[in-house]
Each structure stands twice: as structure tokens, then as C-alpha cells.
Amino acid sequence: MSMSRTRDTRDRRERLVVVGGDAAGMSAASQARRLRGPDELEIVAFERGRFTSFSACGIPYWVGGEVTERDQLVARTPEEHRERGIDLRLRTEVTEIDVPGARVRARDLDSGAESWTPYDQLVIATGARPIRPPLPGVDAPGVHGVQTLDDGQALLDTLSATEGHRAVVVGAGYIGVEMAEALINRGYEVTVVNRGAEPMSTLDPDMGRLVHEAMEGMGITMVNNAEVTKLLTGGGGTSLLERSRELGGSRVRAVATDDAEYPADVVVLGIGVRPETALARAAGLPLGEHGGLLTDRAMRVRGHENIWAGGDCVEVLDLLSGRERHIALGTHANKHGQIIGTNVGGGYATFPGVVGTAVSKVCDLEIARTGLREKDARRAGLQYVTVTIESTSRAGYYPNAAPMTVKMLAERRTGRLLGTQIVGREGAGKRVDIAAVALTAGMTVEQMTTLDLGYAPPFSPVWDPVLVAARKAVAEVRRHAE
Amino acid sequence: MSMSRTRDTRDRRERLVVVGGDAAGMSAASQARRLRGPDELEIVAFERGRFTSFSACGIPYWVGGEVTERDQLVARTPEEHRERGIDLRLRTEVTEIDVPGARVRARDLDSGAESWTPYDQLVIATGARPIRPPLPGVDAPGVHGVQTLDDGQALLDTLSATEGHRAVVVGAGYIGVEMAEALINRGYEVTVVNRGAEPMSTLDPDMGRLVHEAMEGMGITMVNNAEVTKLLTGGGGTSLLERSRELGGSRVRAVATDDAEYPADVVVLGIGVRPETALARAAGLPLGEHGGLLTDRAMRVRGHENIWAGGDCVEVLDLLSGRERHIALGTHANKHGQIIGTNVGGGYATFPGVVGTAVSKVCDLEIARTGLREKDARRAGLQYVTVTIESTSRAGYYPNAAPMTVKMLAERRTGRLLGTQIVGREGAGKRVDIAAVALTAGMTVEQMTTLDLGYAPPFSPVWDPVLVAARKAVAEVRRHAE
Known part of the structure; x- marks a missing residue:
């Protein structure tokens, strides 16, 4: 059935096999290559599609017409990866991971030929698949x-x-x-x-x-x-x-x-996605309650010294709730790949977890969130206060000062920031980063009120909207302390 | 010469006297009033000009025509302050602070009449004056x-x-x-x-x-x-x-x-400003090397239990260098006022210091900085590495992705972030807030590389430019460690 591919015994190089040629997989391959040249490390990457390293997040803008060419969404082409000494096999689907044998079986989707490839290090970056409910008509044209x-x-x-x-x-x-x-x-x-x-x-x-x-x-x-x-x-x-x-x-x-x-x-x-982990499940690798692979901080699959996983197929630690979540987001996938590549390349890097930051827009409406929602806080057993304020993106007197609403959650008694949500117009969305960094640092809303943020009338009111929310949250925390 | 104003002996209220009716002074007055009603606290505020609580930072935009009416720059009018029970005396200049006597002398600039006003609590918020070099012709029309x-x-x-x-x-x-x-x-x-x-x-x-x-x-x-x-x-x-x-x-x-x-x-x-502290100097209050008043963390003038100071007339602690600086900025003045008002009002609040964040623009060019420059780091005895990167405000393929340059300083060996400077177009300036919060939290550049920042193509490349700089800084710190 399959032609076994064995290694040339004269080849003392270590072999890294990457399953999935998108953000996490190819970032890992690229970073490993940066640290270890082709004389030291052979890199084989399998991708069942025709593209590598593309921005799935960019597809709505391509469909909408802001991005005119498909290839603009491809961060690095197969040829560019190959020029860097990565043996990239497109239209080749990995069909089995043999963990005890340290090898993967792959099928050439055009010829149907299958073969085994042994690995010293394996990166699983199989991504996510969209949820496609089993409804009548779901496969119809259109x-x-x-x-x-x-x-x-x-x-x-x-x-x-x-x-x-x-x-x-x-x-x-x-x-x-x-x-x-x-x-x-x-x-x-x-x-x-x-x-x-x-x-x-x-x-x-x-x-x-x-x-x-x-x-x-x-x-x-x-x-x-x-x-x-x-x-x-x-x-x-x-x-x-x-x-x-x-x-x-x-x-x-x-x-x-x-x-x-x-x-x-x-x-x-547009219902969302689930981790694509059928291969990993069949191989007996550890999955979490959301179906994603579980890794340690170095992005190593738990219990497996030489198997790594990152991107949309893994679960990540939520630093606020202390629980694992599944978040499919290109920015995490790229970080995971970078970290895996650093570790495989002989360096050391870790991914501490996420605070759950996301930003999006619909036409000129900007939507952002970080940390816990009310129901997340309750589920985590946290008692909290919540405040909502309205402010503007610029000084009120400056042209195009756009309204925004900021909601903030803080822990009762401690006043620790738990989450922030922002809905507004231009200039609203990326303000969530202030709260994202504050969450990562474990700041209280009171500490936030004195943050030294950039101020000038075209950029912010004299109190940044996030600080206005923090001030109100301080008052609310105090009110509950009385 | 002066008519002495003594307190009605039946009046058991405490009296707060505020010198200077702009951001810091009137924020302090307003917040104190919020916490203590007119039955408990009398508030008298002296302002030598005709306006209160105006945005000096907004003047360039008024001159430039973006802001059409002067009154748009007035956050709160004298009438609004008076309605809140603040005895506001415009066109009245404080000419002397008698610290042992706990009173100030003020002159009505229209009538020339002078009088003494005793205080229980005093807020000095005299602001800054522009540097006007003693050049021939400097006072000429035009x-x-x-x-x-x-x-x-x-x-x-x-x-x-x-x-x-x-x-x-x-x-x-x-x-x-x-x-x-x-x-x-x-x-x-x-x-x-x-x-x-x-x-x-x-x-x-x-x-x-x-x-x-x-x-x-x-x-x-x-x-x-x-x-x-x-x-x-x-x-x-x-x-x-x-x-x-x-x-x-x-x-x-x-x-x-x-x-x-x-x-x-x-x-x-447009040469800059110096603290307006002639009154404070004459009263023997402690001034720093930049000529600004020195306060404790609660914004109390050092060594004076019942005298407070904030805004452009004080020096602030730079958290990175550990030294005092003079930074005239409305956002600090408002925070100082809020903190003083809270403390005078019987609450408790402190100002920890600044990291030196500032943002500005010239037409569509955005300019931002936070933390230490190279010469500040040297002056503080810190050894550092520095990196500079170029990136864009949005995903490269998204319309109007604007170029920006980010420079980052990190401490040698520890990798602690020391400073960040950004020059770019739309979307560049407020990104400095990410670094400002990270500086406040004492993060290393390595910790920054995994910050969970808002990502979507219209808002950021998959690696935010600040994180690209942090990644490069990590490599530079490591290179110096070898």
C-alpha cells in the first residue's frame, strides 16, 4: 500500500516534519530554519491545499473588494519557502501520525500515492475547520x-x-x-x-x-x-x-x-470553527474539552518530548479564568509558530497564554474585547463589578471625535481588572490594547487610572476613554467595599 | 493697603483655597466638592485670567481652524463652577502665600484692591509660563x-x-x-x-x-x-x-x-514652558532642579501637611530614571487635580509618577514617545540596546496600510523595556500606549512579544509593529548576553 521512505543512514541531520502549511506551521518551519541551517536540520512540510502562509482573516476584505488580488493574502509563497530550504509538499495530506514509530503517512492528492516519512521533531499545525451544521441544503450551490x-x-x-x-x-x-x-x-x-x-x-x-x-x-x-x-x-x-x-x-x-x-x-x-484534530485524536494525542490539542508552555504536546502543536488546532490557557480556551486567530498562530521554531531550533521560548483580545469592524463600527465577559467571570467563580461609560476617540472639540462605549469588569474587593469591551467608531478598537496589557500585568483599575497614556487633542480626550472607565470602576469597587 | 478678610467665627466649615483656575486647580476643586458638600467645605478659587478649565493643548487646532470657536476649548465655564458651589474669583491674582499665617493675598486686577484669604487647605496650580527669550524684538507686534x-x-x-x-x-x-x-x-x-x-x-x-x-x-x-x-x-x-x-x-x-x-x-x-512658581519660591516652598514644586505621592507639597500642588507647576517622578522631571501636559494636570481633590475631600489617592508618554502630529504625521531616550538612559546610568523596525498600521494588503517606524530601547542583560518612539502616519501614534502600559508594569521585551493585542487586518499586521520591535529587541538583548 505505501512505499516506506527510510532515511539515508549517512544523513545525520535531524528531520523536522510539519503538518499544515499555514501560519503556525510555516512560521515554525521558518524560525527553525533561521536558527539551524540545512546542514543541521532537514525540514519537510506537508500541506493538503495549494497555498501556504495565507491570511484567512483577510478573506472578508478580498470578498468585499478592499483587497483586489488573492495573492495579496499570501504572506509567503511555496517558492519562497522552498528557497529557504524547506521541502514543501503541496496537495499532500497527512493521513496518519504513528507516534510510537515517529513517522507520518502522507498521500499525494493528485497521484493518490502514499508514503511514510519519519521525523525527529513533529509540528502539528492542522488548523481549524469551519462548523458546517448538518442541515438540509447546506451543501447546495450558493x-x-x-x-x-x-x-x-x-x-x-x-x-x-x-x-x-x-x-x-x-x-x-x-x-x-x-x-x-x-x-x-x-x-x-x-x-x-x-x-x-x-x-x-x-x-x-x-x-x-x-x-x-x-x-x-x-x-x-x-x-x-x-x-x-x-x-x-x-x-x-x-x-x-x-x-x-x-x-x-x-x-x-x-x-x-x-x-x-x-x-x-x-x-x-460564518458560524465559527473547531480545531482540526482528527489526526491527533486518532494518534492518541491529548485533546482538551474544546477538541484542541493540549500543550505545555513551550508549545510541546503534553507528554510528548518531540511533538509540538500550535495555531488553530490547539487550546490556549486563558490567564484570567485559568482554563483552556479555543481561539482561532492568526496572531496567536504566528506567535505559536515562532515559539515552536525557536525551541526546535535550539533556543528557548514560551507562550504564557492569552487574555482573549479581539478586534473587528463592520463598516465604520469598531468592536473590541479583552478578558472576561460577565458570564466568563461567573463561570470562573469571580465576583465582579461592572461599569459602562461613553466618551470620544478625540478631544470633544476636535473634528471627527467619534463616540465610543467602554464597558469594564473589575474584581470585587481587589479591584483587579477582569475585562474590557469597546464599541465605537474610528479610533475605538485598538484602544483595547491598553486593557490587554493591563490585564496581562495584573493591574487593578485603580492602578490604571494613573496610566501615562498618549494625550493630544487629535488622539484622545484629556482622560482617555479607557481611563474614564477605570475611574468609574474604582468608584464602583469602593462602593461595594463599604 | 489690604483689607484683611477674616472668617466668620460661626462658620465651622473648612476652607479650601485654590490658586489657579485651570485643569489641575479646577479638577481639584470639582472633585473635592463632589466628595464634600458646601456645608462641609468652602472652596475659593483665584484665577488671574478670564477663563477656567481651558485646553491649552487645543490652541493650535483653534488657530489652525479645526476648532472654530474659542469656547469649545473651555471644558467648564466659570458659571458652571459657581453653580457647583465654588467661589470663583476671576481676574484676581494671588500675589503672596503666607505659609505660617495660612493665608493668601490676592489682588483684584480690575479694581486693584487686595485682600487676605485664610485657608485650611491650599492647592497651588499656577501652571507654567512660556519661555520668552530676552531677544531684541521679542515683544514686537506680530x-x-x-x-x-x-x-x-x-x-x-x-x-x-x-x-x-x-x-x-x-x-x-x-x-x-x-x-x-x-x-x-x-x-x-x-x-x-x-x-x-x-x-x-x-x-x-x-x-x-x-x-x-x-x-x-x-x-x-x-x-x-x-x-x-x-x-x-x-x-x-x-x-x-x-x-x-x-x-x-x-x-x-x-x-x-x-x-x-x-x-x-x-x-x-513655541520654545516650551517653565513652571510658574515665583509665588511658591517666595513662600519658601520646596522646588526641584527644573523649578517645579516638589510633592509627595499624594500631591502634597513636601513638608506641608495642608498644601497641595499639581499640574504644570510641579515636577513629577520619572519611573524609569528615578528622577524628577517637568512635563507640562493637560492629562497629568487633570490627574493631579483629581488626586488632590480626592485627598482634600477625605478620600485617598496617589500619583505614582510618569513614564513620559507623549503623542503629537504634524498634518498626517504622527509622533509618539514613551520612556527613556538614549541620552536619558545614559544619564540614568543604564546600559541598553536599541532596535528600529519598519512596519505598517494595518495588514500590508489592507487599503491605507500606513508605514511606521518604531524604535525601542531595552536594558542590557535584563531585557526590561526602557523606551519606545514611533513616527508614522495614521494609526501610529496611539500605539505608544502599548509600550506605556508595559513600561509601567516593568515588562521585559521578551514578555512583550507574547502580548495578546487586538488583531484584525484593518487594525494591525498579524504582528503588531510594537511586537515586531520587541522581537527584534529580544534578539539584540540575547546577542549582547553572549
């Missing part, structure tokens, strides 16, 4: 996920071949709201169908409500508390592409919930 | 400072009455570069004459060089290493206003240095 560049291209092909103008986005998390913006930019009438009470369930509902209202103000139809039951197909097909393929009758025409039907010429699934 | 609202109005009057189109700004610090922008916006040809080797001496010269080049790119003539020797007057007067006043012959017509003369229809002095 229904799209947006995880890979091929997904993005397929959606763009549908958009350019579709005469309709109605789009339904299922899900109102980051991907959902970003895709709503993309489709608005493409001239679609957009409906967002969302299971939760408000969009952006990574925020508390009171802050999600602000997003809801702002999105409606942009002309987006928001349907909350709605569970999609099926995707209706046939009859309404308007795609030139499909007509030419004689598939017209089977394409999506509406999204159905218990209560209603929402006509759709195109449907985008 | 030469302007920009410290007070009256200064701003006088400059605006000159601009609207002047037919000329040539402006010279003396000084290339924050005020200088902001006034250069304002005058460009007013349609002037602007020359900036600067004593230092590069503009923005709050940056290292290599970063100041970037500001220099960018300002030249905006059409501003930059003259560095130039000491102004005199202001030439007469002959060139073009002001309608002055002609009507028959003063034409004495108005400014050029700025002279050792080497050259720069024709000027208007001259703006």
Missing part, C-alpha cells in the same frame, strides 16, 4: 464557507455569476459581521441570522446590543434568537454559472428558521 | 506665544489682519510642530527655526530626522542647529491692524540667526 482561499474564490465566483442581490449570513460572530460588511460593499441586501440574543456573543449582550443597533443603521437586517433549520433550494436559481451547468434547480433560494424564511441568492456560513 | 486663550485670540487677530503669507515658528518641539501645522492650514509658508540638530528633541535624533524629512515633504522649511539672535522689526509691516494703529514701523519683519535672516509676517514662539 452556500459558502470562508475558511480557505479556495472558499473565498468560490464565493467570489458565485457573486459574479449571480444576478440576485439578497445575501444571508448565518452567524453573527467575527466572521459573520465581517462578511456582512463584505456583502454590503458588494451591493447586496444583507440579512444576518443569529442564534444568540444579540450579535457578537464574544461581548456581553448589552454591548452586543450596540452592535445590533449600529448594523441595523447600516441597512443590515438583523435576525436574533433564530435557529436555522434548513436551507431551501430549487426554483429560485438565478446563477448564470449554474444554468450553464444545468444545476439551477438545486441551488439555495432561502434560509429557513422555525419562524420564517429569508430569501437568499447567496448564503455565507 | 510675535506671539500660544499659552493662553488670550494668546490664541491675539494670534488669530494678527493672522486675519496680516496680508503677508510668511510665518516663522521658533522651536520644533510639540508646540512648534503643531503650530507649523496650524499655519500651513492657514495657508502660510512656514519656516521652523530650531536650535537642535533635529526637530522633536523629545525623540532621539535618528527618529527626529524622520520628522524633519516628513515636514520638509509637507513644504515646511526646516532650519536646524540655528540659534535665534534677534527679531528684526520695522519697514516690512503689512498689517492693516497696525497701520490703523500707526505701529507699522515696529512690527516684526524677520527672524535672525547667526547665519541668516528669515522673513516673517508673523512669528510664533
